[in-house]
Structures are given as structure tokens and as C-alpha cells.
Amino acid sequence: MKKQILLAAVAVSSLFSACGSASKEPAVTEKFDYTVEQFADLQILRYRVPGFETLSLDQKKLVYYLTEAALQGRDILFDQNGKYNLVIRKMLEAVYTGYKGDKTSADFKAMEVYLKRVWFSNGIHHHYGCEKFVPGFSPEFFKQALLSVEPSALPLADGQTVEQLCDEVFPVIFAPQVMPKRVNQADGEDLIQTSACNYYDGVTQEEAEAFYAAMKDPDDETPVSYGLNSRLVKENGKLVEKVWKVGGLYGQAIEKIVYWLKQAETVAETPEQKAVIAKLVEYYETGDLKKFDEYAILWVKDLNSRVDFVNGFTENYGDPLGLKASWESLVNFKDLEATHRTEIISSNAQWFEDHSPVDKQFKKEQVKGVSAKVITAAILAGDLYPATAIGINLPNSNWIRAQYGSKSVTIGNITDAYNKAAHGNGFNEEFVISPEELKLIDQYADLTDELHTDLHECLGHGSGKMAPGADPDGLKAYGSTIEEARADLFGLYYVADPKLVELGLLPDTTAYHAQYYTYLMNGLMTQLVRIEPGNQVEEAHMRNRQLIARWVYEKGAADKVVELVKRDGKTYVQVNDYGKLRGLFGQLLAEIQRVKSTGDFAAARNLVENYGVKVDPVLHQEVLERYKKLNLAPYKGFVNPVYTAVTDADGHITDVTVSYDEDYVEQMLRYSRDYATLPVRN
Numbered sequence: 001m002k003k004q005i006l007l008a009a010v011a012v013s014s015l016f017s018a019c020g021s022a023s024k025e026p027a028v029t030e031k032f033d034y035t036v037e038q039f040a041d042l043q044i045l046r047y048r049v050p051g052f053e054t055l056s057l058d059q060k061k062l063v064y065y066l067t068e069a070a071l072q073g074r075d076i077l078f079d080q081n082g083k084y085n086l087v088i089r090k091m092l093e094a095v096y097t098g099y100k101g102d103k104t105s106a107d108f109k110a111m112e113v114y115l116k117r118v119w120f121s122n123g124i125h126h127h128y129g130c131e132k133f134v135p136g137f138s139p140e141f142f143k144q145a146l147l148s149v150e151p152s153a154l155p156l157a158d159g160q161t162v163e164q165l166c167d168e169v170f171p172v173i174f175a176p177q178v179m180p181k182r183v184n185q186a187d188g189e190d191l192i193q194t195s196a197c198n199y200y201d202g203v204t205q206e207e208a209e210a211f212y213a214a215m216k217d218p219d220d221e222t223p224v225s226y227g228l229n230s231r232l233v234k235e236n237g238k239l240v241e242k243v244w245k246v247g248g249l250y251g252q253a254i255e256k257i258v259y260w261l262k263q264a265e266t267v268a269e270t271p272e273q274k275a276v277i278a279k280l281v282e283y284y285e286t287g288d289l290k291k292f293d294e295y296a297i298l299w300v301k302d303l304n305s306r307v308d309f310v311n312g313f314t315e316n317y318g319d320p321l322g323l324k325a326s327w328e329s330l331v332n333f334k335d336l337e338a339t340h341r342t343e344i345i346s347s348n349a350q351w352f353e354d355h356s357p358v359d360k361q362f363k364k365e366q367v368k369g370v371s372a373k374v375i376t377a378a379i380l381a382g383d384l385y386p387a388t389a390i391g392i393n394l395p396n397s398n399w400i401r402a403q404y405g406s407k408s409v410t411i412g413n414i415t416d417a418y419n420k421a422a423h424g425n426g427f428n429e430e431f432v433i434s435p436e437e438l439k440l441i442d443q444y445a446d447l448t449d450e451l452h453t454d455l456h457e458c459l460g461h462g463s464g465k466m467a468p469g470a471d472p473d474g475l476k477a478y479g480s481t482i483e484e485a486r487a488d489l490f491g492l493y494y495v496a497d498p499k500l501v502e503l504g505l506l507p508d509t510t511a512y513h514a515q516y517y518t519y520l521m522n523g524l525m526t527q528l529v530r531i532e533p534g535n536q537v538e539e540a541h542m543r544n545r546q547l548i549a550r551w552v553y554e555k556g557a558a559d560k561v562v563e564l565v566k567r568d569g570k571t572y573v574q575v576n577d578y579g580k581l582r583g584l585f586g587q588l589l590a591e592i593q594r595v596k597s598t599g600d601f602a603a604a605r606n607l608v609e610n611y612g613v614k615v616d617p618v619l620h621q622e623v624l625e626r627y628k629k630l631n632l633a634p635y636k637g638f639v640n641p642v643y644t645a646v647t648d649a650d651g652h653i654t655d656v657t658v659s660y661d662e663d664y665v666e667q668m669l670r671y672s673r674d675y676a677t678l679p680v681r682n
């Protein structure tokens with residue numbers, strides 16, 4: 001599970017100051033340009049990797065091998081996101097690099113933007129809203145451009161002509177009714193048949209649900225994550241899983257991943273870490289989900305390694321049924337100073353669990369193995385690239401979390417890059433109601449948002465327990481939203497707790513106002529900048545934030561806890577009573593935990609559909625217009641640094657260097673060239 005960045009632009013001054021570490025910045029502060037470029041609704045940033053130079057040679061080699069293993073999986077995600085994505089990417093890249101016509105024409109320029117968006121989304125659908133991109137160039141232009149490039153550069157099937165390729169693929173690009181959504185969450189529709197993601201083929205939602213329901217044994221207390229690593233297809237009238245493994249579907253890419261993991265194994269920091277990597281390799285080689293659980297348990301227990309990583313089929317947001325996991329990788333190493341903050345939180349995990357407003361029967365008597373750290377990302381890949389989370393909590397398996405705990409991370413250098421790039425961009429000045437709130441946000445929002453992320457990840461997701469016999473997948477399509485709401489509410493409730501001041505994490509008992517204000521402003525108003533006019537809220541994290549904000553807004557209406565007020569024709573959020581607001585967050589946390597613990601599908605549906613989905617069209621329009629004037633991009637992503645292995649005459653690695661000068665297009669074209677691990681049709 002992951003936490004994403006909110007939209008509010010926050011200041012940078014107070015980062016980590018409460019932990020006593022003077023500064024996260026290296027002593028020498030050379031100028032670093034965090035921004036790369038902006039197009040469509042996207043801004044590309046870059047992040048730095050402070051401290052990489054201080055790693056030992058073996059640690060550097062380990063990071064290097066793991067980054068190679070990370071990049072080898074890029075094509076997998078493209079294919080998971082839609083069966084034509086690799087074909088389309090190749091067509092676009094062939095024209096982009098090989099076109100001999102006018103590269104300054106409006107059509108070519110529009111195609112360039114489209115290609116940049118396809119790279120960003122790992123496919124032809126918006127990475128966040130899931131709707132298909134509308135190309136700004138004509139089919140006629142694209143066809144003549146394709147006919148003009150080297151045919152060998154095109155993804156032609158056996159014996160296929162360029163015209164036939166166009167006939168096959170153009171409806172997918174240009175026809176609005178073909179594959180309109182990557183993940184459709186519209187209540188009442190067949191979510192599989194109406195979703196373009198490539199996790200099912202020729203299967204209805206009912207068939208898929210029945211297929212996986214039949215696998216479950218209600219008495220099994222340690223169930224594997226059924227369906228996690230396969231595509232479900234119908235062959236000769238029978239449902240079959242095509243497993244992603246060496247020798248199976250995506251085998252060509254997975255073999256390369258395994259090759260680099262085995263290199264990494266040779267320089268593992270500890271025997272525990274070596275065992276983690278070996279088990280992951282075993283899982284990739286067999287596709288056996290029991291081995292995946294064994295790997296997850298080893299991984300969760302490995303707390304002493306400085307370098308750590310995620311590599312595999314991990315999060316299920318891309319499957320409308322929430323079963324199948326998209327491929328992602330993150331390589332990182334612990335930020336030792338900043339981790340002090342999260343250690344304070346995790347070492348008090350039991351106190352937080354005991355004092356939460358949740359019904360006693362849904363609390364953990366004993367919170368186990370909550371470990372939290374601040375990490376420095378070394379590479380982002382798969383479903384974490386270029387758009388990334390800022391906090392991650394794994395593994396996702398409920399019983400493993402209950403028995404062995406989970407690892408929770410906050411990605412310090414990514415958060416830092418967001419903050420630096422957003423500083424002074426005018427967003428808060430436009431949307432925050434008054435100078436007092438602005439001052440509060442400038443002063444505290446960085447810190448309280450970091451703390452909220454820590455609480456969300458290391459305590460929120462790890463808190464609570466299932467009622468005996470309740471189905472962990474019982475909330476079905478609403479499961480992700482409810483889970484994110486649970487974690488966010490845990491964070492919101494506790495960021496206001498005097499305990500945080502007592503622990504030295506916050507300077508005073510009103511600092512949390514900054515988090516409450518920005519959270520409500522985002523959930524009630526400003527996150528709407530990410531939604532096209534006429535659309536509803538679809539994505540799980542956005543639904544969760546609106547659900548929480550709308551719910552407390554409505555329930556507190558009689559007491560005017562939170563209001564939407566008009567000034568000079570502009571709408572603002574006004575918080576009148578922060579104390580009561582905290583009480584409302586607590587009430588909703590108790591209810592959401594009950595829904596989760598008991599698998600109360602009807603209640604989950606009511607909460608999400610009533611509060612999380614619908615958009616007020618008038619307010620939406622107003623927010624879009626105000627935002628447009630700021631000329632900002634609502635979504636951000638990152639280019640990765642480039643790692644270079646320095647070798648001696650015998651080919652041994654003597655150092656690994658890191659550089660930051662690659663731009664977005666260069667990086668994407670390089671990845672498409674050097675990490676094209678899969679055939680374009682899978």
C-alpha cells in the first residue's frame with residue numbers, strides 16, 4: 001500500500017527539524033535544478049540521492065545491481081496496463097526518432113506530447129484518472145509518418161503490412177469508444193469487461209470472482225494472495241491462469257530481473273538479506289505464491305540492512321477486482337538521521353493502538369513488528385516511475401502483517417524534491433483562506449505532512465485486526481479506498497495528539513492545524529484539479545480523501561465545524577473548530593475500522609458512493625479556472641539518476657558513480673532501447 005503526495009504546495013524550511021537533525025542537505029550546497037520540463041498536466045522533476053557517495057563499495061554495487069534488476073521490468077507494466085501499449089509505444093518512438101518530414105508541424109508536436117504522456121503513464125491511459133488520452137494529431141498524419149519510416153523499426157506482426165498495422169491499432173489510439181478506461185470502477189458495470197487493463201482476457205467479472213472464490217478455503221488462516229501473479233484467460237471455454245514467471249508469461253523480462261538479482265545476491269550485506277534475494281529468485285523461477293509469502297516474511301524480518309528494495313508484482317490498484325498486482329521496483333537505502341523520527345513513532349506503536357477510538361474488538365492486543373524508516377530512493381521503476389508514492393507499507397498480505405508485521409517507509413529525498421519544486425508556486429496563496437492559515441502552513445505543513453505520512457504508513461496500515469471469519473477481500477472494489485481511508489484517518493487522528501508533542505515530534509499542540517487545513521482544502525476542493533470536467537472521482541486515494549473530507553464536512557455542519565465560504569466570488573475552506581474536527585476524524589476512523597474488520601460491503605459501498613465519488617460541477621469548474629491561471633501541472637513525476645559502474649582493466653567494479661544530467665526524453669528513449677525485454681505482443 002502506498003501514500004501519495006497531496007497537491008498542496010508546502011514550504012521547505014522545517015523538514016525534520018523536530019528530530020534534532022540540523023539538515024538533510026549535504027554540507028556543500030551546489031545548485032541543483034529540481035525541475036526538468038512540463039507538458040499536458042504533468043511536471044517532470046528530478047531528485048538527488050544524498051549519501052550515495054558514503055556507501056561502501058559493496059553497498060554501491062548492491063544498489064547498482066538492484067537498479068538494473070529494477071529497470072528490466074519496465075515493459076511488464078506497459079503490457080499489464082493494456083495489451084497494445086508496447087505496440088503503440090514502439091510505433092510512436094519509431095516516428096519520433098525516424099521521421100524525415102517536418103518535425104515542427106502541429107501534428108508532430110502533438111504526437112510528441114502524446115508520446116511523452118504514454119511514457120509517463122506506461123500506456124495510453126492516464127496514470128491516475130485512467131481515461132484514455134485523446135490524441136491531438138490526426139490518423140492521416142500518423143499513417144503517412146509510419147509509412148515514411150524504416151519498416152524494421154515498426155512492431156509489425158509476421159507478414160503484416162504497415163497499412164494492416166494501422167488498421168489493427170488505430171481504433172485503440174483514436175476511437176473514443178475502444179478501451180476508454182484502464183480501470184473502470186463504475187458501480188453496477190462489469191468491471192473487467194469495461195476495463196482496458198490486461199489482467200483478464202475473455203473473462204467476465206462474475207466468472208473471475210467465482211474462479212477465485214472457489215480457490216479460497218475459509219479455514220485457511222495463511223492464504224496466499226490468490227491471482228496475484230497471473231493473467232486469467234479463457235481457453236477452449238475453460239478459465240486458465242497464465243502465470244508471470246521464468247518460462248511463463250513475461251518470462252523474458254523476468255529472466256533478466258533474476259540475472260541481476262543473482263548479481264546482487266553476491267554482495268548482499270547480511271545472510272538475512274542474501275536469503276531474501278534468493279527466495280525472491282526462487283519465486284520468480286516457480287511462480288509459486290507460497291514462495292512469495294515466504295519471501296515477504298524474510299523481507300519483513302530483514303531490518304539490519306542499510307540497502308533495501310522492492311522488486312515484484314506488488315500493488316493491486318490497477319485491477320478493478322484488486323487481485324492482480326502491477327510490477328514495480330524501488331531501490332533505496334536508509335536515511336539514518338531522519339529515521340530517528342519514525343523510530344520514535346514505531347517504538348510507541350502499542351500506545352497508539354491502545355488509545356485509538358476504534359472498538360476494542362477490532363484492535364490488536366499486541367502490535368507486532370512495526371518497523372518504520374525514512375529512506376533515500378536510488379531508483380524508481382515499474383509502477384513507481386515516473387509518478388511515485390512518497391510512502392510505502394508492505395507486505396500487503398493481511399495474515400503476514402498480523403503475524404510478522406510490516407515495513408513502512410517514507411521516501412525522504414522524493415518528498416524533499418516535491419517540496420523544493422513547489423516552493424513559491426502560488427498555489428497556497430490562491431486557495432488558502434487567510435494569511436493566518438498561510439503562515440501556519442508555511443511554518444508547519446512540511447513537518448506535519450511528514451508525520452502524517454509516517455503515521456499513515458507505519459501505524460495506520462498496520463493497525464487493527466480482522467474479525468474472526470471475515471473475508472479480507474469482502475469489500476471487493478471498495479477495498480482499496482476503505483484501506484487508504486483507514487490509514488489516513490489514523491494519521492489525522494494522531495497528528496493532533498498531545499502525545500506527539502510529548503515525544504518531541506511536534507513543537508506545539510496547534511501545529512497539526514496545518515495538516516487539518518491542507519487535508520480538508522485538498523479533499524473538498526483542490527484535488528478536483530486532477531479531474532476532467534464532467535468526470536467523477538475514480539482513483540482510490542482521491543476517493544478516500546474526498547470521502548473523509550465530505551463526511552466530516554456534513555457531520556459537522558450543524559456545529560459549523562468546517563464551512564465552505566465565499567469571498568469575492570471564490571470558495572474557501574474555513575475550519576472553525578479544530579478540536580471538534582479531530583473528534584469527527586476519530587468517529588469516522590472507528591466506523592471505517594468496523595467496516596474493514598467485518599468486511600461490511602454494503603456500508604463500504606454507501607460510504608464511498610455517497611461521499612467519495614460525486615463531484616459538485618459548479619465548484620469543480622471554479623477550482624479548475626482558478627488553478628489554470630497558476631499555470632501549474634497537477635501531476636508530477638521524476639527522471640531517475642544515472643548510475644555508472646567504473647571498472648578496472650579486468651572488468652571488476654571499482655566504484656559506482658551517480659549523475660543527474662539526463663533529461664526526460666533521453667531517459668525514456670534509453671530505457672526503451674536498453675530495457676526492451678518483452679516482445680510487443682504478449
Ligand code: ZN
Pocket residue numbers: 001002003456461483484487
Ligand atoms: Zn496507504
